[in-house]
Amino acid sequence: MLGFEELVTAALAETPTEPPKPKALRLPEPPAGTPTAPARALPNGRGFLRLVGSAPAAPVAPAPGAETKPEPMPPSEPPPTPQPRRMVQLNLFE
Secondary structure (H helix, E strand, O other): OOOHHHHHHHHHHOOOOOOOOOOOOOOOOOOOOOOOOOEEEOHHHOOEEEOOOOOOOOOOOOOOOOOOOOOOOOOOOOOOOOOOOOOOOOOOOO
8 A cells, every 4th residue: 555655756757648638429329129219419519318218198098897996095093192202312432
């Protein structure tokens, strides 16, 4: 394991490199055989906007004659009233 001085010396001994250059993002290709979702590039090369997942356009109607009534909810009772608590001193160092 390097000490602090060794780490700083090693970091300063490195040769300077060129700063990274920005490049255009590319939308990854989907695997073969999978349907492609609609996607479009955002302005100024900020990335892409892609539709993820889908939902049915309209709710599916139940089959005729298969009407069922939902079960009624059981009557609920109100929660009990809170009782005062006994105060306890917490000690983090035990």
